[in-house]
Structure formats: structure tokens, C-alpha cells
Amino acid sequence: MLVNNETGALQPVAEVARGLAELSRAGGGRVMLHTDAVQAFGKIPFRPSELGVDTAAISAHKIGGPRGVGALYLRRPGRREFLNAGGGQEGGRRPGTENLAGAWALAEAGQRAAAGLPERHGQARALMDGLIAGLRSLPGCRLLPEGRGTGLPEELFSPYILSAAFPPLPGEVLVRVMESEGYLISTGAACSSRKKERTRVLEASGAPRELAASSVRISIGSQTTAAELEGLLEALRRRLPGL
Structure with missing residues (x-):
């Protein structure tokens, strides 16, 4: 892969x-x-x-x-x-x-x-950098694998996919809450819906099982805007304290 x-x-x-x-x-x-x-x-x-x-x-x-x-x-x-x-x-x-x-x-x-792949790649990188900065400002947020957003260079990652966790909150709970806010995130890849399979990749990267079970996957696309990502961050700021 x-x-x-x-x-x-x-x-x-x-x-x-x-x-x-x-x-x-x-x-x-x-x-x-x-x-x-x-x-x-x-x-x-x-x-x-x-x-x-x-x-x-x-x-x-x-x-x-x-x-x-x-x-x-x-x-x-x-x-x-x-x-x-x-x-x-x-x-x-x-x-x-x-x-x-x-x-x-x-x-x-x-x-x-x-056509225009380098330009779109740069735009996606800028959007992801903003999303990472916003998530890191949220209390308790952990980016996965450990080191993303801090020590690991972003060049080691695609600018379209991000895994984050808010332990001990189960990932499934956060997915449902964000869906009610109009944002579709997931607890893993669409082809790995079973819980045991969902945590396998994160555990292999060194994440404890409890942290992996709290993870959610956030992906952006070619039509995603900075305003939409800021809306997601605002929804997280508003809803996380009550969960």
C-alpha cells in the first residue's frame, strides 16, 4: 500500500x-x-x-x-x-x-x-496543516501515529488523510456526534469496519489498543474548503466538553 x-x-x-x-x-x-x-x-x-x-x-x-x-x-x-x-x-x-x-x-x-496535480497537492497540504494546527489546540487530542504534527515531517504523509483520537472517548461516539453536526468522519477505512481490523494498523504503528479504539479518520477531498474544516473544528470545540 x-x-x-x-x-x-x-x-x-x-x-x-x-x-x-x-x-x-x-x-x-x-x-x-x-x-x-x-x-x-x-x-x-x-x-x-x-x-x-x-x-x-x-x-x-x-x-x-x-x-x-x-x-x-x-x-x-x-x-x-x-x-x-x-x-x-x-x-x-x-x-x-x-x-x-x-x-x-x-x-x-x-x-x-x-492536470495541475502539484498545485492541488500544495493546496491540500495547506488545508491539512491548518486542520492539524486546529486539532492540536483541542484539549486531549492525539494525532496518530504519535509524532504527526510534532516531530514527524508532513512529507511522510498524504495531505488528504488524518487519524486523530480523543481518549477515552470511543471513536464511534464521536462519529455519531459529528454526523449530527453535518460532518462525516469515520472510525477507520471503509474496507475495515470490524473493530478488531480497525485497530490493527494503529496498533502496528505503536498505538495502545485503548488509544486506537478512540481514533477517528478525517479525510479531505479536492473540493474541501478551509471554511468547512474550520466548521468541523468549531463543532469539536463545542461538543467535546460535554462528551
């Missing part, structure tokens, strides 16, 4: 790729490297070829395209053994009639996301 979908942490995929290449040169055998680049595509500057990965997955719905449409980058697009068989579509890699409308929509969304 190039960008963690719960904390926004950028993973050292290129470093892993270099290590695997050294292992291969030393006679350790060829190891294929795949990365989930869904949270990175169209949001942070990167090239799969420069990362050194063999395959990378991207998705349309994270950049304004339709749900259920994605693409797989192959560094060496030669013949491989794939899970599904039975048709000759897509060079024999994936059987079934191609979703032309979905493919076009992904390509169009990708082109729009690529």
Missing part, C-alpha cells in the same frame, strides 16, 4: 523494491512486488516505473470517476498466469466484455487529476 488508507502514512515502497532487487542480484530469487496505489493515484506525484514495482492497482472512484472501475499497471505486460480464464479479452488477462464506458471514465478522471 503506497499510502495507508487509515493514517495517510506514505510507505517506503521504492526502498522495498531496491531491497528486493539487491536480494535478486545476490541469488535470492526473483520476488514480485505489488503495491496498492489507490490512495496515491491522482493525489500525490509518483510513477510506478520509478517506484520499481512490478504491478500497481489504481481505482477511479478516488479521483472522481465511477465506482467499480480500476486498472492494473504491469511493468512487464507479457503473458502471466491470471486467476480467471475463458475469454481472450484484454490480451487473455481478464475474460469478459470490456467495460468501455468505465475505462473511458477512468482515463478521463485520470487526465483531469493529473
Whole structure:
């Protein structure tokens, strides 16, 4: 995973790729490297070829395209053994009639996301810096992983995802309260709704289980404004003392 979908942490995929290449040169055998680049595509500057990965997955719905449409980058697009068989579509890699409308929509969304990417990335960084400063001013707020907003450089994180906790308040309670205020935050990634799975990433980063259980995920998008984030902070200032 190039960008963690719960904390926004950028993973050292290129470093892993270099290590695997050294292992291969030393006679350790060829190891294929795949990365989930869904949270990175169209949001942070990167090239799969420069990362050194063999395959990378991207998705349309994270950049304004339709749900259920994605693409797989192959560094060496030669013949491989794939899970599904039975048709000759897509060079024999994936059987079934191609979703032309979905493919076009992904390509169009990708082109729009690529246009002005550095500028939008800078704008998102400025919004996230303001959100972090506001959260740090709230009594009891803990940014996760520990060190974000204090010692860890923000360049190690995506400017679109933030994890915060207000222990001992359960994250589920804060999610419901903020929803009543008109703000949709979550207790983790949408694909990890079960509580045990939800805390796994944070616990692996060193957070105690009690702190992880108090965490909420706050994400921003290309249309998020500074006024909206200030509204979220104001709602937190108003509601947290009574919880």
C-alpha cells in the first residue's frame, strides 16, 4: 500500500523494491512486488516505473470517476498466469466484455487529476496543516501515529488523510456526534469496519489498543474548503466538553 488508507502514512515502497532487487542480484530469487496505489493515484506525484514495482492497482472512484472501475499497471505486460480464464479479452488477462464506458471514465478522471496535480497537492497540504494546527489546540487530542504534527515531517504523509483520537472517548461516539453536526468522519477505512481490523494498523504503528479504539479518520477531498474544516473544528470545540 503506497499510502495507508487509515493514517495517510506514505510507505517506503521504492526502498522495498531496491531491497528486493539487491536480494535478486545476490541469488535470492526473483520476488514480485505489488503495491496498492489507490490512495496515491491522482493525489500525490509518483510513477510506478520509478517506484520499481512490478504491478500497481489504481481505482477511479478516488479521483472522481465511477465506482467499480480500476486498472492494473504491469511493468512487464507479457503473458502471466491470471486467476480467471475463458475469454481472450484484454490480451487473455481478464475474460469478459470490456467495460468501455468505465475505462473511458477512468482515463478521463485520470487526465483531469493529473492536470495541475502539484498545485492541488500544495493546496491540500495547506488545508491539512491548518486542520492539524486546529486539532492540536483541542484539549486531549492525539494525532496518530504519535509524532504527526510534532516531530514527524508532513512529507511522510498524504495531505488528504488524518487519524486523530480523543481518549477515552470511543471513536464511534464521536462519529455519531459529528454526523449530527453535518460532518462525516469515520472510525477507520471503509474496507475495515470490524473493530478488531480497525485497530490493527494503529496498533502496528505503536498505538495502545485503548488509544486506537478512540481514533477517528478525517479525510479531505479536492473540493474541501478551509471554511468547512474550520466548521468541523468549531463543532469539536463545542461538543467535546460535554462528551
